[in-house]
Amino acid sequence: MFQVEVWGGAGEHGRSCYYVQFEQRAVLLDCGVKKGHEEMYPLLDAAKARKLSCVFLSHAHEDHSMAIPLLYRDGYTGVVWTTRSTAQQLDNYFASWQRYVQDAGYELPYTKEHMEQVRYRFVEDMAAPGQWFTVESGLEACWGPSGHLAGSIWLLIKHEDKTLFYSGDYSPDSKLLVADLPSPEYVHDLQFAIMDAAYADDETGQEQLIKEFVATCGRALERGGHVWLPVPRFGRGHELIDILAEAYPHTQIVCDERLEQGFQALFGEELWLKAESVAPYKEMWSSRVQVLSQEQIRQKSIRSDKTIILTADPMLQSRDAANLLEAFQSNPENAIILTGHVYPGTCAARLLAEEKPGVQVTRHRYKIHQGLSEVARMLDQLKPKTTLLVHSPKEKTDRLQAKLVAQGYKNILSCTPGDRIVMDDDPCLFTNLR
Ligand SMILES: [Zn+2]
Ligand SMILES: [Zn+2]
Structure with a gap:
């Protein structure tokens, strides 16, 4: 059994944050903010944050990264796995997030000390793209470029026989940036995927x-x-x-x-x-x-x-x-x-x-995320047992879900923050935990 909790980022644009629990071990995927809304930060659970094995950061954009110091405020002492390029871009994002919060008349909920406590480790020091590396005993990860931004990655996380894919923000349409996917033998039995569907059911190429x-x-x-x-x-x-x-x-x-x-x-x-x-x-x-x-x-x-x-x-x-x-x-x-x-x-x-x-x-839109056809293509390539569609408002995600189900795809989920998905033999969705 393993479970995924949406702390932010599904059914909305912003504050991407997914808590993944495998038996005794848990990891967090991204920890971002949501600009222009009252609910700017993810629904963090301090007790769970303290016990995380580690945090993965897919890329530097604020909707994935700017709430990370909150984890350290709440007592997390571990590392954040990301790429060197992402870590180098973060200073700019922290500076502009601080400016934004001040101008909007809010107070930053973390201090400079919390920001300095963040410890980054780089996935490219551990393995080449598309190769497994051991995060800690019993927990493996694999990464590759996601075509969204320099330094942006997708991730595979594996614990015993359970494998989860997180697309990060993903674009197969970039003229400049490389995007790839894990090789088929790594995902032949993929239990769960969290998939960028920011353009929902839009099909324009x-x-x-x-x-x-x-x-x-x-x-x-x-x-x-x-x-x-x-x-x-x-x-x-x-x-x-x-x-x-x-x-x-x-x-x-x-x-x-x-x-x-x-x-x-x-x-x-x-x-x-x-x-x-x-x-x-x-x-x-x-x-x-x-x-x-x-x-x-x-x-x-x-x-x-x-x-x-x-x-x-x-x-x-x-x-x-x-x-x-x-x-x-x-x-x-x-x-x-x-x-x-x-x-x-x-x-x-x-x-x-x-x-x-x-x-x-x-x-005018220039695509740096996925819509209906890109999500369908990713589902065809990875064949996950269950898929959580993320990065778009709930009504739009519902429309995408309905279209994918009509095309024959199974176990496609549209959630909101606070939802928990428990994976037993079949996925079970529990809503509104908080
Ligand atoms: Zn992004
Ligand atoms: Zn994003």
Whole structure:
């Protein structure tokens, strides 16, 4: 018998946190936060947290990582298994999470000491991707790249004859990042999978989304406007630059220094990159992308030569973003294109909601998670006995669950935080524990 408790992340976007108990041993998968909501932190159980064998962290995004110090506040003294690349990105996420909490008028529920107590160990020091390593006697793990972000991984956890797969945040659609899955002999008897289904029952493919995104940029440029893409420092921004450089070979592309740092970090560790993409991408970056200070970018935005601008502040929360927005609003033909999840209460959310924001504001998705077809493909490859769909609001997850069941998939679960799944011969779901 083993069981999985949802401490956060299923039936919602944010605070991913899954407690997995095998007989006498338990591990925690991720421990993130949920921006823009009252319930920002996972439903931690301090007594259980103290007894964890270890914690695994799939990647650096705040919805998977920023509640980890709470475990140490609650008395956990063990390690956090992750990748070196993820650990290197965390300082930035901690700094911006602290800023966000302060600006929103909340208090951080952990201290600097708790943050310093976190001890990271790196999976790549233990085994190559796709190979088992021993975490402690009786507990084994295996990892591989998940294509979502540099350093992001999927995990297999094994205790005796029980194996569990966690996809982390997963994308098979990245132009730059490698994504793979465990080899079939490792998962021939997979009991349980926790699967990224952030796009729920949406079936639109990446190529179609890219076509629509490129067309929106093209229309703004033809009207004589600039295009501004606020993106994260690490992640999709670097792929979008490449797409636009190819689509608009004669248009200037500028980015801020933080995106340049993101580029340096990404190409500093080629383990995560598709080998064939590295040389052409570096060539594109050096020949097409101009790195400017925030003030130089603002100056450019009030001149008439059409420019594609990328800045590393996806929710437009900083002073620099406010300054650039003011300049941008001087020409109603300018376009802001939002390409990721928009958190409630942020400047990006306010702009989207405004009837007359003074500029064109549109949303386009660039896939860095899974929807219906990717989840179905993963189910076909891994054939888990039971699957928990995560990372999307409950109603959307229910719709995805219904469609998968209609396609013949068995034991597909849609849960909410506080639910517990007990795996005996058949899975048993207990809801609303807390
Ligand atoms: Zn993520
Ligand atoms: Zn996530």
